[in-house]
Each structure stands twice: as C-alpha cells, then as structure tokens.
Amino acid sequence: MSFFLELLAAIAIFLLGLGMSFFFSGTETAFYRVSTVRLMIAANAGDRISRRLLAFAHRPGRFVATTLVGNNVANYLVSIGTGLATVLVVRSEGLAEVVGTWMVTPLVFVCGELLPKNICYITPSWLLRRGSALFRVFYVLFLPITLPLAMISHLLERIAGAATGTADLVFGRNRLTQVFSQGRQAGLLSDAQSRFLTGLLTASGDAVERTMTPADRIFGLHGDATRDEVLEHARRLALTEVVLGSKSKPGEWTHYVRVAELAVSDRPLATLKRPLPRFEAGQAKLEVLLALRTAGDSVGGITRDGVMIGVANERGLVESVFRAGRPLAVASTAA
Known part of the structure; x- marks a missing residue:
C-alpha cells in the first residue's frame, strides 16, 4: 500500500512541476505578446485583471524574475518526481534515475515549454487573464528571492554606470x-x-552621417558660376538643389541654391543663394531634419571637428525614415 502511495506522491510532484513549467513558460511568452494599449484601455474602464497585468508591464523586471524563479522551481520538482518514481519502480538508483530523466525529457519539453509558448504566442491573453491571480500569488511567494536579485541587479547597474532608462x-x-x-x-x-x-x-538614434552624401560624392559648383551654368549642371545631373563653394578652396561648400526657384525667378543668382547650415556628424538625423524644417532649409553641411565631410538633404533624410533607418544610397539632390 505504501508503495502505491509513494508512487502517487512522486507522480503528483512530477505533474505539479510540469504544470508550473507550462504556466510560467506560457505567461513569459504571453507577457511580451500582449498589447499594452489594450491593457491600458481595459484598466481605465475598470477591469481589475488588466490593472494587475499593467502593473507588471510597468515593472517588467519583476515579472521576468518571477517567471525565471518559477521555471527553476518547476524543473526541480520535475526532476524530484522523476527520480522518486524511477527508484520506486526499478528499485535502483544512479543510472536508473538518469535513464528515467532522459525518457521524460521529450514530454517535459513538449508539454512544459513548446506547447504553452505556441499557445500563448497566438493568444497571449488566454493564459495571462486566467492565471493573473495565481501569478500574483507566486510573485508574493518568490519575493524573498526575486527582491534581492533585483537589488543586486540595480547595484551592478549603478556600479557599471548603466543608464536606468534603457530598458524602459x-x-x-x-x-x-x-x-x-x-x-x-x-x-x-x-x-x-x-x-x-x-x-x-x-x-531616432541614428547619426546623420549615415545618411549624408560624402564629400567626394558632392557634385557642386564654385560660387562664381552663372545662372545658366547652374541650371545646366542641375539638368544634367537631375538635381533639385545645387551646392556652391569657394573657387579658391575646393571642398569648402558655403551656399546652395534651389533649382526650382532659379528656374522660375528673374532675381539675380546672388539673391537666391542660401547659406549652408552646418551640423555635427554625430547629431541625430531626426534632429537635423527638424532643424532644416524649422529654418526652411533643404540642405545642410555635415562637419567633423570643423571640417566638411558631406552634405545631407531633407528629402534623403525623409526617405531614410521610410526605410526604417537603414543607410540610403547616394542621394540625388544637392549631392
């Protein structure tokens, strides 16, 4: 009689560990898949479960620490249950426990890892909402373990000088x-x-030099060029802006002119020249784009240590945003 009770206890421990593995593996995946916006809307509407989940979303480190500790406890229970059941059935220790653990590993992987992760990847709210109260219980139970870990992590961040807002x-x-x-x-x-x-x-964090046209690819003219020379140069190279520089200092670009204005206006070329604003190569491309828009400019010079290393135009910067921040090919405007 005691044999069956001991075997049932071992199986119960194994199933408890398997269930905990299913729960924590699923909730971890669901946490990263659930829509925070929907949680905020539901929480503002008075949904208590959404408020509980939103509190964890605002402090993801505690949620992750709880799931990690929970998965470790689950794996420990699975190992204990497997070992006890193997010893009771085979009446042998050592190699028999290793073989028993090896035999149940596929079951634990499929039912405790693969299955919950796939389910919660497709329907993240299914387990999060149903298990939010249970997760809260585990969170409180594991707090003596997770809280020191969080404190140590915070201390290491301060020692290493890590930015606290990076994760957020x-x-x-x-x-x-x-x-x-x-x-x-x-x-x-x-x-x-x-x-x-x-x-x-x-x-948002990309430097403008990733989008600029390098100095050796700038097709500009010297400042003494005539109206006809500028228009012909723009027509031949399909430019919308032409940068102008010093004849005595090649590569020193100081002004630019918009081809459309030059083509439709009777004003002298000298009155249509615009000073070329300058930006540091390390400035963010969005910062440069905003500065160009605010000043009403369409081209800016990019410098490093006071030396002109390229130019960037408004259209190229906007195109780089549409391309999700990837570096552009050579721009076809003022460059």
Whole structure:
C-alpha cells in the first residue's frame, strides 16, 4: 500500500512541476505578446485583471524574475518526481534515475515549454487573464528571492554606470511599434503612415552621417558660376538643389541654391543663394531634419571637428525614415 502511495506522491510532484513549467513558460511568452494599449484601455474602464497585468508591464523586471524563479522551481520538482518514481519502480538508483530523466525529457519539453509558448504566442491573453491571480500569488511567494536579485541587479547597474532608462526605452519603442501595427490592421493608419511612424522610432538614434552624401560624392559648383551654368549642371545631373563653394578652396561648400526657384525667378543668382547650415556628424538625423524644417532649409553641411565631410538633404533624410533607418544610397539632390 505504501508503495502505491509513494508512487502517487512522486507522480503528483512530477505533474505539479510540469504544470508550473507550462504556466510560467506560457505567461513569459504571453507577457511580451500582449498589447499594452489594450491593457491600458481595459484598466481605465475598470477591469481589475488588466490593472494587475499593467502593473507588471510597468515593472517588467519583476515579472521576468518571477517567471525565471518559477521555471527553476518547476524543473526541480520535475526532476524530484522523476527520480522518486524511477527508484520506486526499478528499485535502483544512479543510472536508473538518469535513464528515467532522459525518457521524460521529450514530454517535459513538449508539454512544459513548446506547447504553452505556441499557445500563448497566438493568444497571449488566454493564459495571462486566467492565471493573473495565481501569478500574483507566486510573485508574493518568490519575493524573498526575486527582491534581492533585483537589488543586486540595480547595484551592478549603478556600479557599471548603466543608464536606468534603457530598458524602459526599449520596451517603449516595442510597444509603440505594436500600436502602429495594430492601427494599420484596424484601418486607422495607412501602410505609408505606419511605415513612416515605425521608421521614426527606428531612426531616432541614428547619426546623420549615415545618411549624408560624402564629400567626394558632392557634385557642386564654385560660387562664381552663372545662372545658366547652374541650371545646366542641375539638368544634367537631375538635381533639385545645387551646392556652391569657394573657387579658391575646393571642398569648402558655403551656399546652395534651389533649382526650382532659379528656374522660375528673374532675381539675380546672388539673391537666391542660401547659406549652408552646418551640423555635427554625430547629431541625430531626426534632429537635423527638424532643424532644416524649422529654418526652411533643404540642405545642410555635415562637419567633423570643423571640417566638411558631406552634405545631407531633407528629402534623403525623409526617405531614410521610410526605410526604417537603414543607410540610403547616394542621394540625388544637392549631392
């Protein structure tokens, strides 16, 4: 009688560990798949479950620490249950326990890892909403373990000088990208609008030098060029702006002229020349784009340590945003 009770206890321990593995593996995947925007809307409408989940979304480190500890506990219980059952059935230790663990590994992988992750990847709210109260219980139970880990992590960040807002920035970008994707699927945003907004997030940290036309690829003219020479140069190279420089100092670009203005205006070329604004190579491309738009300019010079290394134009910067921040090929305007 005691043999069957001990075997049932071993099986119960094994199933408990398998169930915990299913739960924590699924909730971890669902946490990264669930829409934070929907949680915020539901929480503002008074949904208590969404409020509970949103609290974890604002502190993802604690959620992740709880799932990691939970998965370790689950694996430990699976190992104990397998070992006890193997010893009871085979009446042998050592190699028998290893073989028993090896035999149940595929079952644990499929039922405790693969299956919950696939289910929660497709329907993240299914397990999160049903298991939110249970997860809260585990969160409180594991707090004596997860809290010191969080404190140590925070201490290491301070020692290493790591930026505390990095994780929030990454999560914020991912959530905004998710919002744009859902807005496009719902018909609130067009495909072009969605691509542009996603590109803004992707390109926000890119330096303008990634989009500029290098100095050796700038097809400009000297400042003494005539109106006809500028128009012919623009027509031949299909330019919308032409940069102008010093005849005595090649590569020193100081002004630019818009071809459209030159073609339709009777004003002298000297009055249509615009000073070429300058930006440091390390400035963000969105910062440069905003500065050009604010000043009403369409071309800017890019410098490093006071030396002109290239130019960037407004159209090229906008195109780089649509291309999700990837470097552009050689621009076809003032360059």
